[in-house]
Amino acid sequence: MAVTVRQETDPPEALADDLCWLMGRVNALLNREATAALRELEITPRKHAVLTAARAGEHTQTDLARIVGLDKTTLMVTLDHLEQMGLAERRPLPSDRRARIVAVTPAGEQLLDRAETALTQSRAGVLSLLPVDERVVFMHALGRLACAHEDDLPACCASSLPD
Amino acid sequence: MAVTVRQETDPPEALADDLCWLMGRVNALLNREATAALRELEITPRKHAVLTAARAGEHTQTDLARIVGLDKTTLMVTLDHLEQMGLAERRPLPSDRRARIVAVTPAGEQLLDRAETALTQSRAGVLSLLPVDERVVFMHALGRLACAHEDDLPACCASSLPD
């Protein structure tokens, strides 16, 4: 355990309380990290997320977009890529001929397994930067906030004072 | 019509372990939240971060870019806006006539004070979604990760950097 701490990047004290800024920095770090972890598999973190959600159940494209948190037109591009790579395919839904189910191909399943290994390792690396007792709390907190609605927040600014 | 149920956003179980995806979702939430909190003041979260860092000390533009975590050309746009709004100004640095110090104007200081109130309220709202004992841990963990380097991570996959 190194006592000497890397101080190359000065922690800007004034921004330490800025929750939005902190999240932005950490988000960028995790994105670079996950992108690197998935590079060999030639998929991006987003493609991985879509593929993972698709494997979890038989979802239509609009469902998938809602679940992963993407615009439906943004999902289109990702799905085109995944289909092109042979990792997923659109299957007609008999009960509604407008809709399509996104299915994961065997190749996609195989890739997801390999991706899980890489991402588990990557996550462990990131969490290792935290004190042991903070890790599980951090993941739990993130999970809770990730499922939060705008509506769940107290209307701090919606009730702006009448001038 | 379907009645709006709180279950619109199902916590997608399969993605609950995806650290990168979780951060992306939470980051998006906090961005919307901070943007809303700062809307009345007519500045974006990024402008606020730059202004805050500028107030913290006499920094040149390249320093400021490094501290806040922006590309220097990206910072240019933000600084142009801040200067246009009369919140900050570029001042020549006598010791190095190439460089410029970014200074916060009185109007900028005043705005920062009002912003702090709004953001403190906003942050409290977000943290209120977490169990009481998780809040301080969460902030601490974020602060630690925000200061982390790529190099601090165990080299799990980082053997090959992009080009």
Add this chain to the structure above:
DNA sequence: TATTGTTATACTCTATAACTATA
């Protein structure tokens, strides 16, 4: 020669709107 600030440009990402075929 290297660095600061700057501009112009290109590229990525994402959202908007419109269209089709079904319901």
Add this chain to the structure above:
DNA sequence: TATAGTTATAGAGTATAACAATA
């Protein structure tokens, strides 16, 4: 009429490269 999927397009955001002034 409304909805699922699709396409084309525009916009914001960001990065890349080149340039002038200074070190």
